[in-house]
Amino acid sequence: MNISYSFCTSCGEPLQPISDPGLEQPFRECSSCDFKIWNDPKVVAATVVTHKEKILLVQRIDAPDESLWSLPAGFVNKNENPEQTAIREVSEETGIKCLPIQVLGLNYSNGIILIVYKAELSDKSDIQTPVTAVNELKNTGWHPLEDIPALQFPHDWLYIDRAIRNQGLPLDGSLADPFEQGIA
Structure with missing residues (x-):
């Protein structure tokens, strides 16, 4: 499959082909906003964490507009499932420990398969923990649900x-495998 994009789907600038011997697949990258379009789909897990009428959000340094916020999210690593990624990314990006409890949806765009989870705090006292930002983030924080700041990705509003x-x-096993039930 060849990458058919010539221009960035985020900002409209020309894309540059990137080929690295360490990568299995080439990709194209925008020199203006650093947006990447992969030849093979990449899986990303994002998480909606709410507690007491507040939502946990992050501001990314590499976003085209650094004033925008998004859900904690990241790429699924080798030998990791999306649920594990959701837990890891929230912890790495914010210092908050959580447990995914629902799948909110799936989205495919620009070579990215996005799986979004709803999670609850694994330790309710974490809401008091100062939220820590890592080097890929400008800021992290809890925001009132009635005053959510501008979001980087429009689909975040849906989730x-x-x-x-x-x-x-639900992720509690209540969705039985249709093959086990003999209905598929």
């Missing part, structure tokens, strides 16, 4: 709304 309305699929 936040689903989380607030409790419209996800």
Whole structure:
């Protein structure tokens, strides 16, 4: 499969082909906003963490507009499932420990498969813990649900709304495998 994009889908600037012997697949990168488009799909896990009418959000340094916020998220590593990624990314980016409880949805765009989870704090006292930013982030913090700042990704609004309305699929094993039930 060849990459068919010539221009950045984020800012519209020309994309540069990137080939690295250490990478299995080449990709294209925008020299203006550093947005990457991969030849093979990459899986990203994002997490909606809410507690007491507040939501946990991050500001990324490499975002085209650094004033925008997003859900904690990151690429699934080799030998890691998306749930593990969701837990790891929230912890790495914010210092907060959480447990995914629902799948809020899936999205595919520009070679990225996004899986979004709703999570709850694994330790309710974590809300008091100072939120720590890592080198890829400008800022992290808890925001009132009634005053969510501008978001980098429009689809984040959809998943936040689903989380607030409790419209996800449970991760408690209640969704049995249709093959085990003999219905598929």
